[in-house]
Amino acid sequence: MLEHFFWVKYVEEVGTGTNKLIDWCKRWDLPEPDFEFTGTSIVVTFRKSKLTDEYLSALELNERQIKAVEYVKNNKEIDNKTYRKLNDIGKVISAKELNDMVIKKILKIAGEGRARKYVLNDLND
Numbered sequence: 001m002l003e004h005f006f007w008v009k010y011v012e013e014v015g016t017g018t019n020k021l022i023d024w025c026k027r028w029d030l031p032e033p034d035f036e037f038t039g040t041s042i043v044v045t046f047r048k049s050k051l052t053d054e055y056l057s058a059l060e061l062n063e064r065q066i067k068a069v070e071y072v073k074n075n076k077e078i079d080n081k082t083y084r085k086l087n088d089i090g091k092v093i094s095a096k097e098l099n100d101m102v103i104k105k106i107l108k109i110a111g112e113g114r115a116r117k118y119v120l121n122d123l124n125d
Contacts, residue, residue, distance in 0.1 A: 077117040
């Protein structure tokens with residue numbers, strides 16, 4: 001049956017479309033789609049980000065950390081000084097909370113010393 005679709009050019013090869021969807025999502029910095037077979041259908045779910053409220057709540061982030069994740073989503077990066085200003089806190093707490101997000105693999109470190117910034121981690125790993 002599937003080869004009939006191939007001959008009339010509706011499909012190139014069975015299964016290549018799913019790989020294309022995954023590649024496109026990665027190229028556009030989106031999470032990989034979820035594929036679910038319901039028994040009669042295949043449901044594909046696309047998400048804007050894996051960093052949903054539910055996901056962040058499960059990681060037990062505080063309000064300051066959640067605010068920082070939103071900031072990084074919009075601005076691509078954050079540094080310690082910006083985190084402190086954003087949350088009106090000191091250096092020690094700021095460093096501790098940013099490090100906590102690195103340990104939880106939400107953020108990763110880019111740069112060293114004064115040039116250290118934090119960017120979103122690739123959650124597809």
